[in-house]
Amino acid sequence: MSGPDALHGEMPGFPFPGRPGGEHDEPLLDMILDRRPLPPGTPTEAHDLARLLAALAGPAEPGELAGEAAARTAFSRTSPASVSLAARRSARYRRSARHRSRRSARHGSRRPPRRRSRPARVRVGLATAVAVAVAGLGAGAAYVGVLPGPIQLIAHATVGAPAPHHGVPPSAAAQGAQPDTQHRLRPASTPVPRPARSASTTQAPSAPAALTSPAKTPHDGHRPAVRACIYSPWPAPPRLTLEPGHPIPLPPKLARCPKPVIWKPVIPKSVIPTATATAG
Amino acid sequence: MIGAAFRVTLASAQAGDESAFACLFRDVQPALLRYLRVIAPEAEDVAGDTWLQVVAGLAGFRGGEQAFRAWLFTIARHRAADAGRSRARRPAVPLTLAEAAEQPMSPDAADLALEAISARAVVALVAELPADHAEIIMLRVVAGLDAVDVARIVGKSPGAVRVTAHRALRRLAGLVERAGVTQ
Numbered sequence: 001m002s003g004p005d006a007l008h009g010e011m012p013g014f015p016f017p018g019r020p021g022g023e024h025d026e027p028l029l030d031m032i033l034d035r036r037p038l039p040p041g042t043p044t045e046a047h048d049l050a051r052l053l054a055a056l057a058g059p060a061e062p063g064e065l066a067g068e069a070a071a072r073t074a075f076s077r078t079s080p081a082s083v084s085l086a087a088r089r090s091a092r093y094r095r096s097a098r099h100r101s102r103r104s105a106r107h108g109s110r111r112p113p114r115r116r117s118r119p120a121r122v123r124v125g126l127a128t129a130v131a132v133a134v135a136g137l138g139a140g141a142a143y144v145g146v147l148p149g150p151i152q153l154i155a156h157a158t159v160g161a162p163a164p165h166h167g168v169p170p171s172a173a174a175q176g177a178q179p180d181t182q183h184r185l186r187p188a189s190t191p192v193p194r195p196a197r198s199a200s201t202t203q204a205p206s207a208p209a210a211l212t213s214p215a216k217t218p219h220d221g222h223r224p225a226v227r228a229c230i231y232s233p234w235p236a237p238p239r240l241t242l243e244p245g246h247p248i249p250l251p252p253k254l255a256r257c258p259k260p261v262i263w264k265p266v267i268p269k270s271v272i273p274t275a276t277a278t279a280g
Numbered sequence: 281m282i283g284a285a286f287r288v289t290l291a292s293a294q295a296g297d298e299s300a301f302a303c304l305f306r307d308v309q310p311a312l313l314r315y316l317r318v319i320a321p322e323a324e325d326v327a328g329d330t331w332l333q334v335v336a337g338l339a340g341f342r343g344g345e346q347a348f349r350a351w352l353f354t355i356a357r358h359r360a361a362d363a364g365r366s367r368a369r370r371p372a373v374p375l376t377l378a379e380a381a382e383q384p385m386s387p388d389a390a391d392l393a394l395e396a397i398s399a400r401a402v403v404a405l406v407a408e409l410p411a412d413h414a415e416i417i418m419l420r421v422v423a424g425l426d427a428v429d430v431a432r433i434v435g436k437s438p439g440a441v442r443v444t445a446h447r448a449l450r451r452l453a454g455l456v457e458r459a460g461v462t463q
Contacts, residue, residue, distance in 0.1 A: 029446045053421045056402040060310040071331045075301045
């Protein structure tokens with residue numbers, strides 16, 4: 001070898017100075033590579049090489065811009081001005097779904113990727129549709145008169161629906177059945193006929209009416225009793241009459257209990273005046 | 281090279297201006313195609329793939345003209361490597377005559393002397409060099425990149441790139457001398 005770079009005879013006739021070692025021509029070669037103007041006195045071969053490289057970096061030749069139409073088409077498809085918001089959103093959804101599926105695959109989960117929750121606009125639309133449907137069905141039911149009493153009463157007051165049939169289901173009312181008037185809601189100010197009191201109860205005239213006022217039943221004239229009175233528009237359940245000291249009628253299963261359950265009315269002492277107070 | 285107007289052109293292209301993008305394309309495409317003709321047989325296909333990737337990443341690019349060219353030629357080099365791997369997996373694909381005619385081949389002296397010094401002829405001449413020499417010459421001269429950018433692309437040190445470029449020029453001068461192109 002004649003030097004570190006080239007074998008003997010590899011580049012015969014290479015005219016640049018410093019040819020055997022190759023170091024002295026490096027500034028000139030750098031000038032050719034950078035396409036700077038060569039200094040005067042440079043060998044012709046260096047100028048030829050510079051002209052060759054200038055042709056290599058020359059302007060476009062016919063056919064070299066043939067792919068412009070395809071590139072412009074690709075650009076117009078993916079440029080930010082042409083990509084719609086929905087397409088970007090769906091692309092984002094696809095990316096996130098792909099990421100979730102990769103993550104689940106990495107963690108060995110077989111669960112399919114969860115769907116992304118609906119956007120707020122869709123949720124509001126769905127809620128509105130459901131509310132309109134419920135309101136429509138409710139109005140229809142109110143005008144037919146099949147709503148429960150209080151709701152029917154509200155509908156009667158607000159949208160002019162028919163008044164509720166108290167205590168009678170529509171089917172029963174249609175069949176001409178009479179409502180059970182004893183199960184109507186009785187206001188607290190309604191006067192209740194007071195039966196004659198026994199000697200023990202006459203000492204407590206100021207006891208609450210709800211606890212002490214007995215109801216007059218068609219079966220027993222003036223016995224004190226507590227009645228289960230449940231307001232309902234539907235037919236009342238069998239009336240339960242309880243008397244102090246009498247066993248409470250139980251269902252058959254519970255009736256097998258060895259010790260009968262005795263109901264004793266518990267009246268707070270604060271509402272029962274003492275005998276001395278009344279005697280005084 | 282676009283020069284001082286490059287930043288405005290790039291910003292317009294990033295905003296979706298198709299004519300600005302066409303300006304970028306016309307400026308770079310000849311150099312890209314010549315570079316790819318040296319390193320990959322299917323230069324047009326690889327150039328198309330390169331531009332697809334450039335279009336996809338154009339909005340996120342930041343930098344000047346030199347950096348843009350370095351970025352684009354890096355993409356082209358990667359796509360050429362992909363094409364080479366794909367070609368290696370399908371070795372039985374025959375070349376048509378038209379494709380074979382476009383392959384860079386060693387020109388004979390008569391052809392080179394007859395035609396003017398066209399870029400295609402010089403590309404064919406550069407393709408005679410060893411692969412790394414030819415690639416560095418194309419990146420330094422055709423792409424207009426400096427030694428540091430070329431070193432980053434080819435994975436060498438700037439000093440090694442400089443030495444290789446010098447060797448390549450000496451070899452090229454020998455080829456030209458032998459062919460008698462510039463006599």
